[in-house]
Amino acid sequence: MSGVSVLQHFEVYQKSRVAFVQAVAEAATRPQNIEVMQNAGVMQLLRPLLLDNVPSIQQSAALALGRLANYSEDLAEAVVGNEILPQLVYSLSEQNRFVKKAASFVLRAVAKHSPDLAQAVVDSGALDALVPCLEEFDPTVKEAAAWAIGYIAQHTAELAQAVVDAGTVALLVLCIQEPEITLKRISASALSDICKHSPELAQAVVDAGAVAYLAPLIVHPDAKLKRQVCSCLAQIAKHSVDLAEVIVEAEIFPNVLNCLKDTDPFVRKNAATCIREVAKHTPELAKLIVNSGGAAALVDYVSEAQGNGKLPGIMAIGYIAAFSETLALAIIVSKGVAPLKEALVTEPEDHIKAASAWSLGQIGRHTSDHARALAEGDVLRHLLACMVHQDSSEDLKTKSKRALKAILAKCTHLQALQPLLREAPVKVQKYVLKQFASILPHDVEARRAFVQNGGLQFLQELNETVGGKLTKFIQQINSCYPPEIVEYYSPNYSKRLLEKIEDYAPSL
Secondary structure (H helix, E strand, O other): OOOHHHHHHHHHHHHHHHHHHHHHHHHOOOOOHHHHHOOOOOHHHHHHHHHHHOOOHHHHHHHHHHHHHOOHHHHHHHHHHOOOHHHHHHHOOOOOOOHHHHHHHEEEEEEEEOOOHHHHHOOOHHHHHHHHOOOOOHHHHHHHHHHHHHHHHHHOOOHHHHHHOHHHHHHHHHOOEEEEEEHHHHHHHHHHHOOOOOHHHHHHHHHHHHHHHHHHHHHOOOOHHHHHHHHHHHHHHHHHHHHHHHHHHHOOOOOOHHHHHHHHHHHHHHHHHHHOOOHHHOOHHHHHHHHOOOOHHHHHHHHHHHHHHHHHHHHHHHHHHHHOHHHHHHHOOOOOOOHHHHHHHHHHHHHHHHHHHHHHHHOOOOOHHHHHHHHHOHHHHHHHHHHHHHOOOHHHHHHHHHHHHHHHOOOHHHHHHHHHHHOHHHHHHHHHHHHHHHHHOOOOOHHHHHHHHHHHHHHHHHHHHHOOOOEEEEHHHHOOOOHHHHHOOOOOOHHHHHHHHHHOOOOO
């Protein structure tokens, strides 16, 4: 056999390998092929091709494995079980940038499914191999590595700590400064995944100078980048007052408020989340948000947002209103009560209703003026409805009850209180009567109105139906009226009059 014919066999073998890995990589994009390939032993066939002497075959083999591992947790476990990770880690040290990208893709696809699989990636030595990829000249290699690192860090604080210990944070901060938008996005996302677990991890990101480069990107025209930036800043701010102050000192206000009007719903939601995480810590931070125009911006956001998107805005309003009378008044002046009531009434999800109830309670609990604003906004009746409705979740019932109690304790708006007297259960009637008992002795007009609206008559009927549970308050209110008036409105008054007729002997 001549040398030429021998070489032909090698060429045929190489072409077959190329055709095989390309066909498998292509087939792996369609879910209906996955099980067939798995049953045919595709993992064992692809594994040796990762170390093929032809780089394009290595790349296609890694791409196929990545697509398979991305498809399901079982296939990702099969990649680990077939001891493919060490070969991928070895591929990362190769010179070929396409192979590095493909190997990073597989590591990311394995790590994304669960903490155990992410730990298997870390145990294979992948982090030490991924870190140099963040220093590559080619931005697409940096992207692939940053993506894999973010997917490892997202699961637990321990995994995120392993990522930090490998020296990734400073390099991710450098990647944010690169001109490529996709690299900025993925690096911000990876930093967000690191920050979210603990104050210590967030501090590590702050210490690397990330905030100074993230904050200006709030005004970047790219929506996907703004999503990740707002998310990362929120994850930093949520842990402590000091970290929230770092975010504020980077001058994100008022720019982050403008993001509440962004065309992208995820930018709006992440910006609202960032504002919420800053607002919750101290009165000073909440005041800074309000002084920047935050109250009106949040109210507009809650009015316009849909579904779960409302939640961070509702919570931010509640946190701000909780701190002081002045801040709660700022929410009322910004017409914040109506959209919160709207969410309480119309949102199908109980957790959004519960958040609305909580925020309304924070607004109304300060003074009689605050409570009156909620009473005039017809909030009390809807809180009561959520509290007593049989389909309401326990959390919604609890939050509605607490909000109602807090508002009633300050409410002196008797026209709003009286309907509750008839509709409420005994535990709420008690708080309503307590308010009447404190107001009526000092207000003649209120006493007259209470009689004219049927309140006094209802009170006498109530005294008989609740079995003495409200006697103390009923007696206090009755003592505000002449005995003959009270007697006139008592249920047995007409019966006693009839008895007097029967007992009366006319003198003829």
